[in-house]
Amino acid sequence: MKNLAVALMGSFVLTGCGSVRYPATYILNFPPPVPQAAPPNGALGPVAIREFQCPEYLCEGRIVYRSSPEEVGFYEYHRWAINPREAITQYVVQGLRTGSLFKSVAIHERGPEAAYVLSGNIDRLEEVDQGRDVRAVCAISAQLLDSRTRSVVWSHTASETVQVEKRDVRGVVSSLSAAARTAADRLLKSMTEELPAATARDLTPNMLSHRPPSPSPEIRGSVLDR
Numbered sequence: 768m769k770n771l772a773v774a775l776m777g778s779f780v781l782t783g784c785g786s787v788r789y790p791a792t793y794i795l796n797f798p799p800p801v802p803q804a805a806p807p808n809g810a811l812g813p814v815a816i817r818e819f820q821c822p823e824y825l826c827e828g829r830i831v832y833r834s835s836p837e838e839v840g841f842y843e844y845h846r847w848a849i850n851p852r853e854a855i856t857q858y859v860v861q862g863l864r865t866g867s868l869f870k871s872v873a874i875h876e877r878g879p880e881a882a883y884v885l886s887g888n889i890d891r892l893e894e895v896d897q898g899r900d901v902r903a904v905c906a907i908s909a910q911l912l913d914s915r916t917r918s919v920v921w922s923h924t925a926s927e928t929v930q931v932e933k934r935d936v937r938g939v940v941s942s943l944s945a946a947a948r949t950a951a952d953r954l955l956k957s958m959t960e961e962l963p964a965a966t967a968r969d970l971t972p973n974m975l976s977h978r979p980p981s982p983s984p985e986i987r988g989s990v991l992d993r
Contacts, residue, residue, distance in 0.1 A: 792848035793830070793940040795855070797948050800862035803955055806963040810867050812882025815875040819856045819907070821889035826852050830936065830943075832894035839893075845936045851892055855907065855947055859887070862955045868962065883920070884912045887954075890924075892947060894931065894939045901931040903942035907950045911962065921962045925953035 825831055828850075829841035863872045863885075875884065887909030895902050906926035913920050927949040929942040 788844060790844045790846045791936070792846050793936070794847070794849045795851060795858075795947055796941070796944045797854070797858045800858060800865055800955065801952060803862070803866035803868065803959040806868055806959070808963055810870045811962070812869065813871040813873065814863065814869040814883040814885055814911070815873050815881035816856065816860055816863070817875040817884065817886040819852050819859070819887040819889055819909075821852055821892070825889060825892050826850055830894070830939065831892070832896060832939075834896045842936060851889060851947070855889060855951060856887075858948070858951050859885075859909075859955065862951065863958075866955070866959060868959055880914070882914055884914060886910060886912070891926070892943060894943070895928075901934065901939075903929045903931055903939060903946045905943065905946035905950045907947070907954060909954050909958075911958070921958055923954055923957040923961075925950040925957070927953075 824839060826847075828846045829843060830845045830847065832840045832842065834840060860872055860874065863869060869883070873881065875881075887907060889905070889907055891904050891906040893904055895904050904926070906924065908922070908924040910919050910922035912918070927946040929946040929949075931938050931942045933941070
């Protein structure tokens with residue numbers, strides 16, 4: 768939406784040198800997460816969630832647009848009121864708390880020692896312009912670490928592209944919210960469907976190695992004693 772950005776800058780110049788323009792601020796707007804089905808074998812141990820990370824240019828405050836794959840632009844007077852890292856992390860936390868996959872869900876810095884640690888990255892969260900076609904793109908990747916074995920027991924990357932119907936910054940933010948919500952929901956769905964089976968495979972050899980030996984059959988005498 769490069770033309771929109773130019774028009775907004777032009778209107779600022781026309782207001783006169785003596786006027787002051789304050790940035791408009793926005794948040795990613797998420798409805799309550801969709802509850803996930805409970806795992807068939809019961810809840811896993813407690814999980815701690817680290818705040819998701821992202822490239823500095825995506826989360827430094829200004830809303831990002833791209834008019835080409837090589838060019839990154841910023842809306843100088845349209846910024847995030849809440850950092851997207853925090854907003855998306857909180858949505859994932861709420862999504863896991865509405866389900867029954869883990870016994871408890873805590874923010875990493877505040878939670879007790881956990882059996883699992885979830886971390887993730889916001890790889891894309893931007894407006895993409897292709898001529899008159901304007902879209903909002905979000906891509907999120909995440910992985911779950913077993914605290915005991917230090918091994919990754921689950922990982923997934925989800926992305927979504929949403930058409931921007933309303934050609935203004937509010938319309939862009941609304942489409943970015945929808946794209947981020949869908950990508951996060953896909954991560955939660957993948958975790959719910961794949962993690963129980965993956966942890967069961969990891970636990971089976973462990974359980975077999977710790978299984979007590981079967982008792983030897985009682986020997987009542989040899990054939991010669993009969």
